[in-house]
Structure formats: structure tokens, C-alpha cells
Amino acid sequence: MNVNWSSGLVMVVGVAALAGQEFALPADWQQRDLEGRWVAYRADLAAHVGDSRRGPDWVRALAAAADWPFLESIAIHEGWGQAGPALQKADAPQWFRVAVWNLNAADSHNLDGARKQALAAGGRGLAWFLAFPAARRGAAAALATELEAHAPGDASGWLPPLDGQELIVQFLDVGPTLQEFGDRQRAEPGVRYVHQIERALRAVRIWNEVDRGHVHKILALTRRPEPGIRTAAFDALMHLAPPLIPWRALLAVATAEGDQESRRLALMAASSSRQPQVVLALFDLAFEPEHPAQATAVAGLQRLYDLGTVQLVERELAGSRLTEPQKTSMRATFGNPPGDDRPGAVATWLEILAVAEATSHPRAASIRAWLTDVTSMVAADVRQQLLRSADEWRRELPLRGSYPAEEREQVARRMRGHLDQLLPARPADGKR
Numbered sequence: 001m002n003v004n005w006s007s008g009l010v011m012v013v014g015v016a017a018l019a020g021q022e023f024a025l026p027a028d029w030q031q032r033d034l035e036g037r038w039v040a041y042r043a044d045l046a047a048h049v050g051d052s053r054r055g056p057d058w059v060r061a062l063a064a065a066a067d068w069p070f071l072e073s074i075a076i077h078e079g080w081g082q083a084g085p086a087l088q089k090a091d092a093p094q095w096f097r098v099a100v101w102n103l104n105a106a107d108s109h110n111l112d113g114a115r116k117q118a119l120a121a122g123g124r125g126l127a128w129f130l131a132f133p134a135a136r137r138g139a140a141a142a143l144a145t146e147l148e149a150h151a152p153g154d155a156s157g158w159l160p161p162l163d164g165q166e167l168i169v170q171f172l173d174v175g176p177t178l179q180e181f182g183d184r185q186r187a188e189p190g191v192r193y194v195h196q197i198e199r200a201l202r203a204v205r206i207w208n209e210v211d212r213g214h215v216h217k218i219l220a221l222t223r224r225p226e227p228g229i230r231t232a233a234f235d236a237l238m239h240l241a242p243p244l245i246p247w248r249a250l251l252a253v254a255t256a257e258g259d260q261e262s263r264r265l266a267l268m269a270a271s272s273s274r275q276p277q278v279v280l281a282l283f284d285l286a287f288e289p290e291h292p293a294q295a296t297a298v299a300g301l302q303r304l305y306d307l308g309t310v311q312l313v314e315r316e317l318a319g320s321r322l323t324e325p326q327k328t329s330m331r332a333t334f335g336n337p338p339g340d341d342r343p344g345a346v347a348t349w350l351e352i353l354a355v356a357e358a359t360s361h362p363r364a365a366s367i368r369a370w371l372t373d374v375t376s377m378v379a380a381d382v383r384q385q386l387l388r389s390a391d392e393w394r395r396e397l398p399l400r401g402s403y404p405a406e407e408r409e410q411v412a413r414r415m416r417g418h419l420d421q422l423l424p425a426r427p428a429d430g431k432r
Contacts (some may be wrong), residue, residue, distance in 0.1 A: 023057035025065060028185060035187040037070050039195055059086050068092040076101060076167060077203040079110035088117050093159045096121060096128055101162045103139035104208035106239045111139075118143055123153030135161040138209070164207050171200035172217040178226065194226050201232035205239035212244065219246055222253070222262065234265035238272045243402045245273040251281055254293060264296045271300030275401045276355035279304060283312070283363060286330070289322045302333055307345035308352075310334045312370055342382065343389035346375060347398040354414035355401070368418075375422045390423035 026032075026040050041058060048054040062071050063086040072094040074083040080102040087095035095117075102114035118125055126147040129136050136144045174197055181193045201221065204210060210218075221233035237245060250270035254263050267285070270278045278300075285297035301309055313334045317327055338345075349371055356364035375386055397412050 023054075023061055025061050029065075031185050033186040034069065034073065035181065035193065035196070036185040038073065038199065039181045039184075041070075041074075042195065056082055059083055062086070063090060066090070068094055072098050076162065076206065077199050079105055079107055079206050080114040081110065084110075084114055085117070091157075093157055096125060096155070096158045097135075097161050100135060100140050100143070102206060103143060104206070106205040106208060110206065115139075115143065119146060122147065123150035124155045124158075125153075126150055127152040127155040128158050131155060132161050164209055168200045168203050168207055169214065171197050172214060172221065174221065174224070174229075194228060197221065197224075197226075198228050198232045201229070201236045204236040208241075210240060210244060215240065215244055215246055219249055222266070227261075230262060231265060234262070234269050238265075238269040240272075242273045242275070242400070245269065245275075247273040247275045247278050251278060255281070255285075260292050263293055267293050267296045267300060271303055273402075274304065276352040277359070277401075279352055280356055280359075280361050280363060283316075286313075287316060287320050287322060289326055294326070298330060298333060304348075305334070306338050306348060307340075307342060307374070308349040308367075308370065310338050311374070312366065315366065315370065342374065342378075343386060346371065346386060347389070347393060348400065350415050350418055351399060351401060351411065353418060354411045357414055358407075358410055371418070371422060387423050387426055390419050391426060393419060394425065 026044075029037065029040075032040065045054055045058075059071065059074070059082045062074075062083075068087060068090070071083045071087050071092070075081065075087065075098045080099065084095065084098060084102065087098060099114040099118040099121075102110050103118070105111040105114070121128075126144070129140075129144040129147065130152060171192075175192065178192055178194050178197065181187075181195055187193065201218065204214075204218065215237070218233050218236050222230050222237070224230055224233070237250065247270045250266040253266035254270060256263070267282075271282060282297045282300045285291050285293050286301055288294055291297075301313070313330060317330060320327070322330070349367055353364060353367045353371060355361075356367055375383075378386070394416070397415055399408065399412065399415075401411070403411060
């Protein structure tokens, strides 16, 4: 066994792997408990970041060793991926519950793979839900309903549902001191380790049963001194459902003086909310040539990438203070035409305009001018499509942002006003 050090983690690499032979589990694998195995596993992956075969090699070796508890830990904290199918193929006692765990995953690949296998369980899956009725909630409830098409089978060998409180929530409450695991093989009783917090944060996007109390705790972890915990916390926030993302707090971090990496991560996490105030802030920062978050703001705008974003960027580039290399980079980033969803872009930017006007944002005039052009200087059939969409929006405004009640009404009132100006209601016969 060879031992290398990096970021306080011991890297354990099998001698066979170093010699270029078939991958093997570390020689001391049996002496390690679950925590010791996790540290060795993650350290080895970190040492082989560019090797796409490394993860699958681990899964194959773990399946060959019938280490179902550790394969389950991978599928819990990193997603269904390849660990889940390995458990299912072996009909390991853990496989069905970890498939159910992945039904809320933010990553559609994890969700779809887990759901497909769980649905194929048929009557055995139904029997599991009958044995553990409390598991029948959220996405799992819909699965259980579909499984009722089968007669109950035998699920007596399958383990009970996983507990998010035990696996994640308890690790979101962190005391003032944490320890690095170092070269231990086994955890010490009563000691909390850095990697346990990072692992729980990584699992948030899989578990996805997060409430605002959890969000508050995750946000607090972005202020921890350990860089790995800070990064994992920002990443967890970035993958929450948009209404749960604490965009105001994240924007405050992104625009304040402080650690540049934290500012970058906070801005990326905030951009996932697609909140109009965040989009406006991204535009501001993207056109500030000397701001340390300029490139990150461009990346955040790229995630929106609709007709409004592309054309507004192009309109502003010529007269901006950006350097020529920055202008060239932005033109390359937004050079490809977006999908032709003009109604969707108009709806998005009507809301952004309403917020820009309510906050006296200096870009309100340019957004209003773009909306006027994009709804009027168009072919007759496109105009009719927009008018039909506007009629639908009058019945139910397509608000994407999260607002307090009074602010929401103010935004809605401004949106209706612009709708009446740009896309007036059609007569009862639908003709214009």
C-alpha cells in the first residue's frame, strides 16, 4: 500500500493499480470502517480526476467484494449512477430503498435510472411500500400508485426506507470544531469529521426534501473556515429548487468584499434562482470589466440563454467599457442563436422589466426598448402567436420569481400594464 497526503486526506492506492494492473481495493479495506472506506474512496477519486474509468472501477471492485453497504453509501450521497444498478443487479437488500431515495434527485439521469429500475420491481416493489407505508410520499407516492397494477410479491429481504434526518440533517448542525480524518482507518466515537459534512452536503441534491430551516443551516456552512465545506455548501444551494435558493443572502456575499472564491460560488448559486433581481445583478457585473466576478456573471447569464439575454448582450456590447478580449469572449459565449421560444423570452423579460422599474434599475429603458422591438417588428404569424400567449398570461401571469405578497402584486400590476401596451387584448372573435 502506498500513502500520499493531500488536503488532510490519506490517499490509499492498491499496489496492483499503481503497477498498471487491474484495479483492486486498498489492501487494508477490511480493516477500515465505513468512514475510513469513504475517505480512501474519495481521496483515490481526487487523485484520478481525469480518469473516467476510476469510478466504474470502484463500483466493479466493490460489487465483486459484495460490499453492498458501501455501494449503497455511494448511491445515497452521489446518486444512482453506476452504484445503484450494481446493487439492483445483485438484488442486494439495499437496492430498492436507495432507488426510492433517488426519486427526488435534481439530476434527471439519477432520477430516471432509479425510477426505471424501481418500476420494474413490480409486485415486489408494491410489497415494500405495503410493508413501509410511511415511505409513500412525494415522488415515491406516484411510484407506489403505478406499482399497484401488480399483485404484491415478496420483498421480505429488502431493507426499510432511508432516513434523511440520520443521513443528512444531523450533519448540517456543526459545532465549532471539526477534525480531519487523516490516516485513521476507523472513526473515533463522538468525533465529527470534515468529510462527513462535505458528504452530507453532496447528498442534498439527491435527497431534495429540503425546507427553509435546512436552507438556513446550509447557508451558515458557507461561512465555515474549511474550504471543502464552503464549496459543498454553495454547491448544495445551487441545486435547490429555485424558490428555496436564498438569493438575497447569496448576492450579498457575491457583491461584498471577501474571499473571491466564495464570491464566485455565491454568484453561481444565486444565478440558479433565475430571480429577476439576480439576472439584473448578473448584467451589471458582466459589464464591469475590472470586477472579480465579471467572468462568473457571464457564466450565470449563459445559464439563462434565451432570446432576450442574447440580444440584450449584443446591444450593450458595442458601447460597453469591457476590454476587447472580454467583448470577444462574450460574443463567442452568446454567439449561437437560442432556441426559438419567443413567447417564453417575452414572458421572462416582462417580469424582469417589472422588477427593474420597481427598483429604478438603469437597464429598465433598454429592456423596455427590446421588448417593444421583439413584439412589434415581427412577421404577422409571430405577432399572432404572441397575442395568443398574452391572452393566456392575462388569465395566469407566468411569474417565476419569489416575492413577498405586496411586492408580488406590484410586479404583477406592472406586467399587466406592459402587456396591455405591447400586446393588447384581442377582440372576442380573436381577430386583429
